[in-house]
Amino acid sequence: AAARLRAESRDVSVFSPSWAGEPHAGRAETALQLALRPGCVRMDRAVAGDRRPIGELLPLLREGGVRAVTATGVLGDPRPATVAEGTELLSELTAALVSHVDGWRRG
Secondary structure: OHHHHHHOOOOOOOOOOOOOOOOEOOHHHHHHHHHHOHHHOOHHHOOOOEOOOHHHHHHHHHHHOHHHOOOOOOEOOOOOOOHHHHHHHHHHHHHHHHHHHHHHHHO
16 A cells, blocks of 8 residues: 555555564554553453464465464464453554654655
8 A cells, every 4th residue: 555655645654563472363463452451451351372482383384374373363362361461562663653754854
């Protein structure tokens, strides 16, 4: 999408946040949701999924999708996630976004 917008001479920037740890529905993403929408998170139903590093999982994911590595869709373990951890990560991601936008506007 960004390439198309640039081809149309539109000013666009892509922000792709990342964090250390599990790629999907694991500790970090669950912590973020606990910080943002705690009433929507069912920690009583949280289960660990495939905990191998993403580098090991990517070939399997490309070949067979998420179901090839986990029946639940979880990659990692959401059970240790906390609101405090999510609040801290959200602050870090917000600061990174602000920095990205500031750099884009100056660029």
